[in-house]
């Protein structure tokens with residue numbers, strides 16, 4: 001059994017980044033050291049951490065545990081075609097990284113990824129990564145807690161397949177004001193997704209350094 005927790009930083013106007021092409025690292029910088037440590041502590045408590053391929057392209061994240069002492073979780077990147085920038089930080093630091101592709105990924109692309117130290121590629125889906133199958137694969141490898149840090153397309157797919165059991169939101173007290181900045185969930189419907197109403201229970205909330213954090217658990221469907 002795998003527990004999937006999403007962890008996101010959201011502006012007052014519900015944006016995951018200040019602008020369409022800006023990195024969410026700008027939002028992380030609004031945190032105090034204490035809150036950064038709490039957030040990275042959530043990574044350290046997880047066996048694996050996932051972001052979508054576009055987040056790798058836009059943010060170039062490391063997805064390691066810093067700001068606090070703890071083990072690095074396995075990094076998991078769903079990318080149907082596997083076309084991640086080969087210069088990405090997480091493909092070049094030698095730490096374990098699992099790239100999940102679909103059958104449509106070209107052999108040369110897969111070979112270029114697996115040539116990177118610490119990188120493994122698994123095929124998990126026909127034309128796009130099957131997230132439920134990927135979750136099962138991770139569970140079979142002993143992953144009990146997976147933390148997902150976005151972006152909106154990946155979050156929409158996970159909620160649309162009812163795979164999320166816990167939501168953590170850090171409320172950044174700022175308004176982006178940019179209509180093109182990415183929203184928490186995508187505004188464009190994706191085929192095969194049932195992204196309807198779901199009920200959540202607030203389990204905890206607190207304020208650290210002037211920033212609110214809320215934590216929700218999944219209520220059983222009515």
Ligand SMILES: NC(=O)c1ccc[n+]([C@@H]2O[C@H](COP(=O)([O-])OP(=O)(O)OC[C@H]3O[C@@H](n4cnc5c(N)ncnc54)[C@H](OP(=O)(O)O)[C@@H]3O)[C@@H](O)[C@H]2O)c1
Pocket residue numbers: 007008009010015016017019020021022023024025027051052053054055056058059078079080081082083128129130131149150151152153154155157158182
């Ligand atoms: N504030 C925060 O907490 C936070 C956290 C993370 C990211 N962000 C921001 O979010 C933005 C990126 O979000 P995004 O929506 O463009 O991209 P995303 O969710 O990071 O990545 C989506 C991509 O993942 C791949 N993918 C493969 N299988 C998938 C599946 N079954 N469902 C969904 N995606 C799948 C696809 O790329 P392929 O074409 O390779 O298959 C897809 O285009 C950036 O601006 C970033 O800064 C914010």
